[in-house]
């Protein structure tokens with residue numbers, strides 16, 4: 001894979017971003033955790049949308065952010081597609 005760039009698709013907006021720019025975010029709903037990877041823009045929006053967060057070890061990243069949810073309706077809206085606009 002040397003010389004290749006691996007891009008992550010933001011699980012919220014669908015934007016393609018470099019792996020090192022993606023943020024691992026966990027959403028805890030009762031005993032279930034949903035794992036998403038978000039771009040910086042979506043993470044900022046999520047930070048504002050939720051009152052608090054905790055840091056935990058990530059599965060893929062060294063550190064992840066965890067938000068507690070009251071309902072699955074509070075999961076970020078999915079873009080429903082892949083956005084390959086790299087601008």
Ligand SMILES: [Zn+2]
Nearest residue numbers: 010013039042
């Ligand atoms: Zn995003």
